[in-house]
Amino acid sequence: MRFNWLSEYLAQINTSAIYEATTQRWTQLRHNAEELLQLQQQLSPQAIYCRIKSTSAEALEHILIVCAVYLLVCLGLYKLTFWLTPGAGTGNTNTNEQNNRQHRGGGEGDAGANSLRNFLQSGLRLRSVHLPHAAKMGRVLLVTAHPDDECMFFGPLIYSLTQRDGCQVYVLCLSNVSALFLGNFEQQAQLRREELWRACKHLGIPESNIVLMNATNLPDDPNVEWRPDAVANLILHTVESLDIQAIFTFDRDGVSSHPNHCAVYYAAASLCLANLLPKACKFYTLDTINIVRKYLSVFDLLCTCFMSTHWCILSWKEAAIVRRAMLEHKSQMKWFRWLYIYTSRYMFINSLREINLSDVELEMQIHDN
Structure with missing residues (x-):
């Protein structure tokens, strides 16, 4: 009778519940071990x-x-x-002539296509051409640092402007001597002068519209700093003597970050900042883009149309004219230039923006910093 309490206690214990709990625990431990093994396999170098x-x-x-x-x-x-x-691609961008042709021979199909x-x-x-009104008609000055800049960077702009009736395009080239040929100054200067004339002729610029400086203090040398006041005086004299209505040049990054290109921008910007340019003269710069877009050729068109205000786009046939003009600079044609003229976006597309006084002040502060 002394052990009745023990029998009663054992009888109250649910052995099935204990068995199920124990089984679940062992099952859980087994699953955990399997998960740990799978995790180790997943973290192995081969699995990763x-x-x-x-x-x-x-x-x-x-x-x-x-x-x-x-x-x-x-x-x-x-x-x-x-x-x-x-009319794009045919060299005819005269809107009046296009309208006359449409009225003479246009039917319902033409009217629907035109609408x-x-x-x-x-x-x-x-x-293909979306330029400001000041650049469409009048007298335009393109300021470059070296011969071949007009073809390598501004070809689409020059070609588009020269195809417009009543638009006079002038080129001011500040240097005609390469630093590599200073030992043979006269001969190389004459050679590069003739190359520039032939290249501009391809682009539709007459020889009389080319102003080529022979300044020894402005050599084609990235290691020589061009004085902004000297460059600014040359630009201002040309603008006033030719009664220029719009100036086009590099922006502060100079497209290729060439110090001479950047110096041209800061010289022109200083004229704008000092309010020395004529009131009717507008100031435009060529956009510098990143290196990926720079070598996308015509495939940069989408970015250009949605990110730029003004642009010029050439067809393949029109771009071939710019390429032929570039080939006239035979003294500058190295192997990488051949790659450039077929892959660079600047041989097909130019995007530009107008620079006002507030833009100049901001960029001058950035430059000083």
């Missing part, structure tokens, strides 16, 4: 390499698809741009 490889392949596939879509969109816009610009063009032009702003 396989995962990175599969993820990278998938990401690369997506990148290639996006690039392909972007290139196709750019090609489509490139074709659409010249369809929306009647569609006008709608797309106003909605998408797609046209």
Whole structure:
């Protein structure tokens, strides 16, 4: 009878519940061990390499698809741009002549196509030339640092302006001597002068509209600092003597970050800052873009149309004229120049912006800092 309490206590114990709890615990421990083993396998170097490889392949596939879509969109816009610009690629940009041809021979189909063009032009702003009014008519001065700058960087702009009736384009080149040829100054100066004349002739600029400085204090040398006041005086004298209405030159980054290019901008900007330019004279700069966009050729068109205010876009046939002009600078044609003229965006597209006094003040502060 002394052990009745023990029998009663054992009888109250639910052995099945204890068995189930024990079984679940062992099962949980086993699962945890399996998960730990799987985790160790997943963290092994081989597993990590396989995962990175599969993820990278998938990401690369997506990148290639996006690039392909972007290139196709750019090609489509490139074709659409010249369809929306009647006469583009033929050297005729006279709007009055186009309208006369449309009235003489245009039917209902032409009227519908013209209305569609006008709608797309106003909605998408797609046209091969989108320049400010001051640059469309009048007297325009292009200020460059060296011979071949006009072809390498400003070719589309020059070609677009010279195709407009009543627009006189002048080129002011500040240096005609390469620092590499200082030992043979006269011969190289004459050679580069003739190359510049022939190149400008291809672009539609007569020899009488070329102002080539023979200043020994402005050599083609990135290690020689050009004095802004000396450059500014030359620009101002040319602007006043030729009654210029618009100036085009490099921006503060000089497209290629060449110190001579940057010096030309700061000299022109100092004239604007000092209010020395004529009131009717506008100041425009060529946009410097990053190196990726710089070598996208015509595939930079999408970025240009949506990120720029003013631009000039050449067809392949028109760009061939700029390339032929560049080939006239035979003394400067190194192997990398051949690559440049076929891949650079500046041989097909120029984007520009107008510089006002507030812009100059801000950029001068940045320059001083």
